[in-house]
Amino acid sequence: xxxxIYPNEGAIQWDLLxxxxxxxxxxxxxxxxxSSLYHVxxxxxxxxxxxxxxxxxxxxxxxxxxPLVIHLGRPERAAEMFLTPNLTxxxxxxGYIWLLYLLIVLxxxxxxxxxxxxxxxxxxxxxxxxxxxxxxxxxxxxxxESILVDKRLIKIxxxxxxxGAFLLHGYVGFIFGAVKANxxxxxxxxxxxxLTSAIVSGIALLLVMYVVVSKIRKVTLDHSCLxxxxxxxxxxLSLSVLLEGLEVFSMLYESEESWGILSKxxxxxxxxxxxxxxxxxxxxxxxxxxxxxxxxxxxxxxxMVLAFMAALLVMVGVFAMRWNVVIGxxxxxxxxxxxxxxTPPLLGEAGIVVAAVIVLLPFLIFAVLSHLIPPWxxxxxxxxxxxxxx
Amino acid sequence: MKYSRRDxxxxxxxxxxxxxxxxxxxxxxKDITKRNRGPSSLPTVSYAERSLEKSYWGFVCDNEKCIGxxxxxxxxxxxxxxxxxxxxxxxxxxxxxxxEDREVFIDSPNAGRDGFKAEPMNIKYKNLAVWKSFFVPxxxxxxxxxxxxxxxxxxxxxxxxxxxxLVDQKHCIGCRYCVQACPYGARYVLPESAETHFxxxxxxxxCTWCYHRIHKGLVPACVExxxxxxRLxxxxxxxxxxxxxxxxxxxxxxxxxxxxxxxxxxxxxxxKGVQ
Numbered sequence: 175x176x177x178x179i180y181p182n183e184g185a186i187q188w189d190l191l192x193x194x195x196x197x198x199x200x201x202x203x204x205x206x207x208x209s210s211l212y213h214v215x216x217x218x219x220x221x222x223x224x225x226x227x228x229x230x231x232x233x234x235x236x237x238x239x240x241p242l243v244i245h246l247g248r249p250e251r252a253a254e255m256f257l258t259p260n261l262t263x264x265x266x267x268x269g270y271i272w273l274l275y276l277l278i279v280l281x282x283x284x285x286x287x288x289x290x291x292x293x294x295x296x297x298x299x300x301x302x303x304x305x306x307x308x309x310x311x312x313x314x315x316x317x318x319e320s321i322l323v324d325k326r327l328i329k330i331x332x333x334x335x336x337x338g339a340f341l342l343h344g345y346v347g348f349i350f351g352a353v354k355a356n357x358x359x360x361x362x363x364x365x366x367x368x369l370t371s372a373i374v375s376g377i378a379l380l381l382v383m384y385v386v387v388s389k390i391r392k393v394t395l396d397h398s399c400l401x402x403x404x405x406x407x408x409x410x411l412s413l414s415v416l417l418e419g420l421e422v423f424s425m426l427y428e429s430e431e432s433w434g435i436l437s438k439x440x441x442x443x444x445x446x447x448x449x450x451x452x453x454x455x456x457x458x459x460x461x462x463x464x465x466x467x468x469x470x471x472x473x474x475x476x477x478m479v480l481a482f483m484a485a486l487l488v489m490v491g492v493f494a495m496r497w498n499v500v501i502g503x504x505x506x507x508x509x510x511x512x513x514x515x516x517t518p519p520l521l522g523e524a525g526i527v528v529a530a531v532i533v534l535l536p537f538l539i540f541a542v543l544s545h546l547i548p549p550w551x552x553x554x555x556x557x558x559x560x561x562x563x564x
Numbered sequence: 565m566k567y568s569r570r571d572x573x574x575x576x577x578x579x580x581x582x583x584x585x586x587x588x589x590x591x592x593x594k595d596i597t598k599r600n601r602g603p604s605s606l607p608t609v610s611y612a613e614r615s616l617e618k619s620y621w622g623f624v625c626d627n628e629k630c631i632g633x634x635x636x637x638x639x640x641x642x643x644x645x646x647x648x649x650x651x652x653x654x655x656x657x658x659x660x661x662x663x664e665d666r667e668v669f670i671d672s673p674n675a676g677r678d679g680f681k682a683e684p685m686n687i688k689y690k691n692l693a694v695w696k697s698f699f700v701p702x703x704x705x706x707x708x709x710x711x712x713x714x715x716x717x718x719x720x721x722x723x724x725x726x727x728x729x730l731v732d733q734k735h736c737i738g739c740r741y742c743v744q745a746c747p748y749g750a751r752y753v754l755p756e757s758a759e760t761h762f763x764x765x766x767x768x769x770x771c772t773w774c775y776h777r778i779h780k781g782l783v784p785a786c787v788e789x790x791x792x793x794x795r796l797x798x799x800x801x802x803x804x805x806x807x808x809x810x811x812x813x814x815x816x817x818x819x820x821x822x823x824x825x826x827x828x829x830x831x832x833x834x835x836k837g838v839q
Contacts, residue, residue: 182743187740187743187753205576246737247753252737254737255737258735262713262715263717263718263741265741266717309636353744354824355823360674492715507749511668511839
């Protein structure tokens with residue numbers, strides 16, 4: 175505690191769990207955008223990661239409500255969000271948006287993997303056959319026509335999914351941006367900043383996972399795909415840094431009453447996390463590295479290592495950004511005259527261990543999913559004789 | 565009949581959209597009708613005919629009278645079983661000290677419940693060239709445009725027709741969005757050890773202006789015990805009430821008026837720097 179805080183502000187309300195929540199949904203939104211870049215905008219270079227990114231988005235999406243529910247004072251009442259929503263609340267739509275988006279992603283995954291699933295069902299027997307037949311939902315038609323229909327549906331879903339992803343994550347930004355009581359949060363830029371940093375973190379995650387998975391599978395990765403990811407990462411990262419900088423610069427320039435405490439926050443309370451990790455290590459340095467990778471004609475292996483490092487840094491940087499927003503904003507007393515303090519505990523329901531398990535859980539889900547329906551399988555064009563229509 | 569994938573998608577999609585629409589319709593209608601009741605100005609006289617919620621309550625804190633004895637904080641804690649440890653408060657008292665350079669120093673040891681004798685001015689601010697100092701009592705402002713009510717995702721916090729913001733603690737899910745939204749730090753989450761009258765823990769609690777008392781014609785506990793009359797309570801719509809008279813006679817101010825929350829705790833004797 176430093177200066178004066180209101181007596182009820184001794185402990186912060188939204189802790190580490192609420193910090194990892196926007197981090198996870200951000201990764202979902204970002205990964206989904208990558209898959210849509212291929213499915214909707216036809217960026218052929220991203221084909222090797224198109225289905226990969228869909229599975230990644232699904233894995234993280236399934237976990238995203240977990241930290242929220244654990245964080246509730248009364249988790250047993252969580253269903254009230256669906257049953258008695260108060261529609262003036264920016265938070266009340268969360269359950270519905272999440273559900274809708276889950277549906278879109280699930281459908282898209284099913285369509286994108288349906289041919290594979292049917293093939294597995296046909297080629298296996300025993301329990302495996304049952305599992306795959308169930309996954310196929312009884313639709314065993316894999317004629318060329320039906321594959322074409324699948325592709326059209328995927329395109330439509332991927333198209334709907336983009337605003338869906340933007341809604342899911344921009345919305346999280348709005349939950350913070352619409353709190354007028356908190357000068358560090360209250361800005362209409364917040365949803366956009368959350369969105370751009372989400373896309374950035376999602377692309378970075380895919381890049382990292384693509385490199386790691388390729389190493390594990392001992393296959394050479396597609397360097398033109400990697401190059402494309404690198405360029406998109408650099409592009410969105412530039413936009414993200416610009417917006418984040420603009421936000422604080424206008425606060426400084428306007429110098430309203432709250433600027434006194436805000437400048438103290440970033441220079442005295444969170445300088446390492448803010449200037450050091452979010453801006454220098456998480457934005458400026460990776461931007462420089464990505465630029466170098468894009469410009470110089472170095473061997474592919476070198477470029478891969480550099481891009482991998484840059485993407486890792488970006489992921490750390492985006493986490494720092496979430497922390498600086500969620501925790502940073504709550505360090506300021508609403509009396510604008512002092513600060514409270516927060517260090518996450520190691521154990522306990524909102525501790526570092528629990529948070530780490532939640533963040534690692536999607537990788538486990540991904541491992542299971544990719545074992546069941548490997549996303550790197552080349553899409554095989556089956557040339558079956560046309561059946562007679564009746 | 566062949567049930568194609570297209571049919572399946574159509575039915576499933578339609579079913580889900582329909583379900584969402586049906587589930588949302590009642591609260592949406594409720595919401596719209598609520599809004600049609602007009603702007604948040606003083607409710608019209610027709611409310612006055614209702615027996616229970618006929619008044620429109622208001623509160624006055626007179627900073628020129630407050631002596632910082634902390635009796636109000638203790639009375640509140642006893643009346644409403646507000647937790648002593650860990651320290652949470654429905655009301656508290658702040659001490660403001662402004663030096664010759666117009667720097668503002670604020671403190672509120674133990675929310676002012678023991679008064680300020682343990683850290684008197686001449687010791688705590690020994691080397692300070694004091695320009696002026698005074699006390700400011702704080703409590704929920706029962707805003708006419710309460711951001712806490714707006715943000716509650718499940719509608720567990722609401723405004724009564726006599727203008728008091730309450731929490732249905734049996735419905736609150738403990739998401740704490742309202743705590744974030746309140747600009748005055750009036751809300752807190754009941755710790756596991758709390759023993760309030762509603763028997764709930766880990767849900768949000770706040771000042772109710774002693775809603776259980778004011779219904780019986782009593783004043784809130786803090787008003788009752790104030791030895792100097794620094795806290796006044798009454799019906800804003802009744803021109804003969806004490807609050808109406810004081811507000812007519814004196815210049816008053818509210819906290820953070822720029823946020824548009826329209827507080828109903830009015831302050832007499834305001835000073836720049838009071839947040």
